[in-house]
Amino acid sequence: MKTLKTTFIVVICLCIGAAGTYIALPFLKSLRAVFEWDRVEKQTLTLLQSDAMVFLVTDRIVSQIxxxxxxxxxxxxxxxxxxxxxxxxxxxxxxxELTKDSIQLRDQQMFVTLPPAKELDFAVDLESLQFISKVSGTVALVDWLQGKDMHAELRAQFKPKAVAFMKQNKMIPDRRNILGRLNSMSSLLTEHIGLKVIFQ
Structure with missing residues (x-):
């Protein structure tokens, strides 16, 4: 009788254990997926924010101003x-400027929302600069008395005028153009991450 009772208890324990495993299995899979996604998320951020890509220069625009x-x-x-x-x-x-919120997983694809495109740097080739002036003697005297410097005035205007010129002549690409080019070259990142990467 005691042996039968012991056997019965063991069977019940095994049934409970099996049921528990059956119930816990989806939870464990979900937990694993969460940890796996967290790893992929961190890996993606690390790669995109690496020294080689931290300032992602999509365009180098050169023009005479x-x-x-x-x-x-x-x-x-x-x-x-x-x-x-x-x-x-x-x-x-x-x-x-990327954060974890910038990265989303949908339909086994990774969507990366990139920050707004902007000016990262501006440079002037100093050797190319030419200053030409034509002033009357009276104007030159008045400028000197008033502390005016035409060369300095023009230098101060150079950057804003250059950027305005590039915008007016549509030399600066829009976001759609940039995303299109980045998505056409995202295969390398896809291979590294293991998921198809789509920039948006």
């Missing part, structure tokens, strides 16, 4: 000047 000032005073005479040079705008995305 002309900044000018032209004034003509009946009493004082002519005040005219030009500053000509080559400017380079580095345009792209600061990947340090």
């Amino acid at each position: 002309v900044v000018s000032v032209s004034e003509n005073n009946i009493l004082l005479g002519q005040r005219e000047g030009y500053l000509i040079g080559t400017a380079t705008l580095y345009y792209g995305m600061d990947m340090k």
Whole structure:
């Protein structure tokens, strides 16, 4: 009788254990998926924010810029000047702005919402700069007395004028264009992560 009772208890324990395993299995799979996604998420952020990609320059825009000032005073005479040079705008995305919320998993694909594109750097080729001025003697004297410096005035205008010129001539790409190019080259990242990566 005691042996039968013991056997019965063992059978009940085994049934409970089996039921528990059956119930826990989906939970364990979900838990594993969560940890696996967390790993992939961290790996993706680490890769996108690596030194090689932290400032993702999508476009290097080079253009010759002309900044000018032209004034003509009946009493004082002519005040005219030009500053000509080559400017380079580095345009792209600061990947340090990415967060975990920027990365989502949908239909076994990884969607990465990139930060807004912006100016990353701006440079002027100093050797290319040419300053040309034409001023009357009276204007030159008045400028000197008033502490005016035409060259400095034009230098201060150079960057804003250059960026405005590039925008007006549609040299700076829009977000759709940038995303299209990045998605066409995302296969390397896809191979590294193990999931198809789509930038948006």
